[in-house]
Amino acid sequence: MVSFYETFGDFKIVHTLSAQLTWSHIKELISLEDNLKREFYSTMCNTERWSVRTLRERISSMMYERTAISKKPEETILNDFKLLREENKMTPDLFFKDPYVLDFLGLEDTYSEKDLENGILAELEKFILEMGSDFAFLGRQKRITIDDEDYYIDLLFYHRKM
Template structure:
């Protein structure tokens, strides 16, 4: 043993056991994520400039998470994904999936600059039903693109079989309640596909799946379900139920005229069963942003975002 130690150039009493990587990174955040502590946003109150934030971040995510986050070169976008990792307890696989599906861009698409900054600062802010929506929802984990054809029941079954992935795509605070929820009116039974409860909004969320393009009668059907839930299922202390129609396609003008006069909160979003290429998705997002910026003019009616 002494012969071996005599050939070691560092004296034994100077040898140190290194800390774990996250522990070392807590003391060298500036070197690891220089963009995180930059002043490009010129807002000293942002959470990711606080040492306590670094300690929370590096104690709760793994080295493989860090590798993926380093690749996100936009400060605001990276902060959004960091906070979603912490608050939603994403695995590395889920983090990669959400980055590849451009979750940040989809969530922030119709929000103004201040709202997007707040989104990155505090995670996904949920104070209204509009803010739980994503468009499109990316459902590539269902592997339905491998089938020649599938039905609405196939889609529902696949979502149930991949419930954890689907709830990650829906966002935080969704709690699964039931599938094929039955409504009985006038001696007849009606069913909608999925029922959730949202903790932050404190309301029921009804989701109905449609294979093709949105049709205006889908809105009336969902409004019927929501009226029943409000009168017979929701508790007195809860907010009014919210409905989401997931369709393969939709026309914004048709959605507007089908939902404009409804008292209930009813939304229409698209879904994709295969993740498109990054360039295709970027082009889709650009077209969607251009559409929103044009602020559809429906006569004297105030513009709505879909």
């Protein structure tokens, strides 16, 4: 409780934060030294409805450090957080990351675009199968023609009952 008070001393902030996040979330946030990081993760947790497991994964993958916003001045960062909290407007700086962590794909140090596509599709297929047997994955790079012009759908899937 002491470290909670030291970290989130202002009662107004404590009440708002504790009403939106679980105690487990708050315990993870207390361990962060930097106030901007803590503000980033608490805002994202609340906005994106992260589970505690997701929060831990995002902290361990250094999500804050990889976002474009971490390289901005502190005042800009705080304004972006305020926009996200109050108006639910996510700025591009909060969204874009450098680099993206694709460890879950199991790719080696060097890989082609085709390897990346195959890895993502394999994970997507597992995800769709977890959602149930009524989801159908029809194909990738599916060609359609509209007004004598060819277009390609990257991924085509649908829910059979819907």
